[in-house]
Amino acid sequence: MKLLKLEWYKLKSYRTFYVLLGLFTVFFVLINYGMLESQFGVQTSGGGSINVLSNNYSFPEVWANLGYYYGWMMIFVCIAVVISITNEFRYRTHRQNIIDGLSRNDFLHSKVWLVLGLNVVMLLIYLMAGFVFGFAGDNEFTTDGMENVFYAFVMGMNYLGFSAMLAFLLKRSGLAITLLLAFVVFENVIIKLIQKFTELDLSDYFPLECSDSLFEFPLSQTTKMAIAQGGEATPVLTYIVISLVYVALYYGVVRWKLSKADL
Amino acid sequence: MGDQIVLRVNNLRKNYKQIQALKGVSFDVPQGCVFGILGPNGSGKTTLLGVILDILKDFSGSYSWEGFSSNAHARKKLGAFLETPNFYHYLSAEANLKIVAGIKELNHPDIPGVLKKVGLFDRRKSKFSTYSLGMKQRLAIASSLLSNPDIIVLDEPTNGLDPEGIVEIRDLINTLREEGKTLIIASHLLDEVEKVCTHVAILKKGELLSSGPVQQILNQDPTVIVSAKDNQVLADVLRRHPSIKSVSMVNSHVEASFTSYMDPADLNTYCFEQSITLTHLAVNTQRLESAFLELIKE
Structure with missing residues (x-):
């Protein structure tokens, strides 16, 4: 907790940090509100129209729907993590923290606390949004679907951990943010290319994609039935385990790098 | 300390x-x-x-x-x-x-x-x-x-x-x-x-x-300037000192340098034991700058 307090001292007066958290909150709420209020319809052969995307924000569907867009909006908080770590390298305060008495592992663990702390803050926003949308919906409260809160936590650890690793390895915010965004955008393209040339479907095993898969694309019930696919779906537990293995890997890589590097 | x-x-x-x-x-x-x-x-x-x-x-x-x-x-x-x-x-x-x-x-x-x-x-x-x-x-x-x-x-x-x-x-x-x-x-x-x-x-x-x-x-290789009633005898005595590096007569003084740090009190005692009473003893102390420059020049 001492290390978390230290991170709080570092960030509590940092405006950029609040701006990014604010952007996450505003856009997360707005995009979901937009989905709730909108109709993305397509014409059917009978001349009618069906809504493609789910706008069901009642319990219990609200958690899964929110979770999908939560993953998108998390990028703002990922950037906050990157900046808070690269600032240490930019101002060379990582050196001073060590000189002042932190061990290299303490320094790493202070950032682990930061990631955990931010993940909890994001989850609270997710929970609040879930309850507000849910209680405004048609159904009574039920605990069904609340496993999605845990999935959101796992996804948060994976995204924020990945961002932290990039920041530690690249040390420069511009480079780390560019690579982060590029990876988020092009991860699927890479997966598809590998699939095309090797016929291997590795989508379950890619760093961020394995967590993205925890939340299905929020299609409406009608659309789901219309495009029902055969084949067995990968169990959710697999995604959780793979995501957590990646989180451990990020930690291990940074710990190894910090233990060897000249600061 | x-x-x-x-x-x-x-x-x-x-x-x-x-x-x-x-x-x-x-x-x-x-x-x-x-x-x-x-x-x-x-x-x-x-x-x-x-x-x-x-x-x-x-x-x-x-x-x-x-x-x-x-x-x-x-x-x-x-x-x-x-x-x-x-x-x-x-x-x-x-x-x-x-x-x-x-x-x-x-x-x-x-x-x-x-x-x-x-x-x-x-x-x-x-x-x-x-x-x-x-x-x-x-x-x-x-x-x-x-x-x-x-x-x-x-x-x-x-x-x-x-x-x-x-x-x-x-x-x-x-x-x-x-x-x-x-x-x-x-x-x-x-x-x-x-x-x-x-x-x-x-x-x-x-x-x-x-x-x-x-x-x-500063005094690693200092020059000690000494004189006595008979500077020639003093120079001979100094030449027999175990740490002596060089001895030279300069005007009315003898200049001696040693291979290691020489405490002026020890030198005085040494001369006294050799039956010489010094009439002048001064250590030509260096500034750190010259000592430093000499050291890094080597």
Whole structure:
């Protein structure tokens, strides 16, 4: 907790940090509100129209729907993590923290606390949004679907951990943010290319994609039935385990790098 | 100054790819001294401090902060900064020192007190980014005093300071020394070191050329100017001294140099034992600058 307090001292007066958290909150709420209020319809052969995307924000569907867009909006908080770590390298305060008495592992663990702390803050926003949308919906409260809160936590650890690793390895915010965004955008393209040339479907095993898969694309019930696919779906537990293995890997890589590097 | 050692450095070697930054450096730092690490730019001073402050890895040899359970524990207890002052630019001096206090686990840090000591109290709420270089340097010194440490490590502490600031820092160093603190100071400013240091280690291209008390370094090869009633006999007696290097007659004096440090009192005793009463004895002391230049020239 001492290390978390230290991170709080570092960030509590940092405006950029609040701006990014604010952007996450505003856009997360707005995009979901937009989905709730909108109709993305397509014409059917009978001349009618069906809504493609789910706008069901009642319990219990609200958690899964929110979770999908939560993953998108998390990028703002990922950037906050990157900046808070690269600032240490930019101002060379990582050196001073060590000189002042932190061990290299303490320094790493202070950032682990930061990631955990931010993940909890994001989850609270997710929970609040879930309850507000849910209680405004048609159904009574039920605990069904609340496993999605845990999935959101796992996804948060994976995204924020990945961002932290990039920041530690690249040390420069511009480079780390560019690579982060590029990876988020092009991860699927890479997966598809590998699939095309090797016929291997590795989508379950890619760093961020394995967590993205925890939340299905929020299609409406009608659309789901219309495009029902055969084949067995990968169990959710697999995604959780793979995501957590990646989180451990990020930690291990940074710990190894910090233990060897000249600061 | 006690006989206790606070830092032992043993055969430290550090390479940056092909460049040997430290080539087997060893020395001890006694408690209560002001220990100057001297050397031209690129001599390895900051590398040496970087190793003993755990900033640099992949070195051979060893170092130990005596009396601490671990090096991280030692760093918590000592006050130190390396090269440029490193602080969070978007935070005030006060907020930055709160972070230092947090790392050092200080329950009641005297932040106003150290800021007053370095003349920054009135600007304590200003962001670090608005500080001049001299003010940044002062804040770094304030930060290293925050835990009221017994050992303080300063890298070029007068960098960026105006002449008045340099004198203030020199006075501060002397005050700290009088309080019994041990100071380890890296500098390339010989005059500064000569005025405050009791001990020095001289580095050149990563090699330790000499280390020990300043007086010993200055008098490593001193010329002693002596005279007696019969200077010829005096010269013969001096030639028989076990540490004699050279003897020459200059006007009405005899100039002698020795292979190792020669205490004038010992020389007087030696001459007296050889039935010679000296009528004049003076040690031609060097300035640190000339001793340093001679050492690095070799």
